[in-house]
């Protein structure tokens with residue numbers, strides 16, 4: 001196994017569970033809209049601002065990947081994933097639909113399938 005594959009394998013069930021919990025938190029914020037929450041402030045600004053933020057974070061991730069160390073790319077990728085999840089929550093598109101789409105594409109491909 002290459003070093004890279006060993007690193008990939010360190011994504012744990014705990015990490016994946018955290019993504020589920022974060023998605024739940026984004027929906028809680030949407031219904032409760034507590035003061036002082038960044039998420040609340042973004043919901044108040046609306047879909048245009050949220051989408052713009054996803055675009056900005058995507059560009060910042062690209063720039064970081066070209067010019068700086070991994071740490072900065074990791075920071076920007078975290079911002080990007082967070083804001084993408086926020087955009088999906090704003091549109092009430094559950095994350096599992098996106099994952100299912102990825103799985104469907106994988107199942108359709110002529111490549112070797114995961115687990116084979």
Ligand SMILES: N=c1c2ncn([C@@H]3O[C@H](COP(=O)(O)OP(=O)(O)OP(=O)(O)O)[C@@H](O)[C@H]3O)c2ncn1[C@@H]1O[C@H](COP(=O)(O)O)[C@@H](O)[C@H]1O
Nearest residue numbers: 022025026029036037038039040041053056078079082083
């Ligand atoms: N993961 C994040 C997260 N990542 C990034 N951010 C915010 O995203 C913003 C990133 O924007 P920038 O770095 O561009 O800075 P900015 O100056 O605020 O940007 P502008 O909107 O002014 O353009 C920062 O304000 C960060 O605080 C996040 N805010 C919240 N979360 C998660 O969401 C949860 C709920 O947060 P609240 O809703 O604030 O309680 C938290 O517990 C975290 O788990």
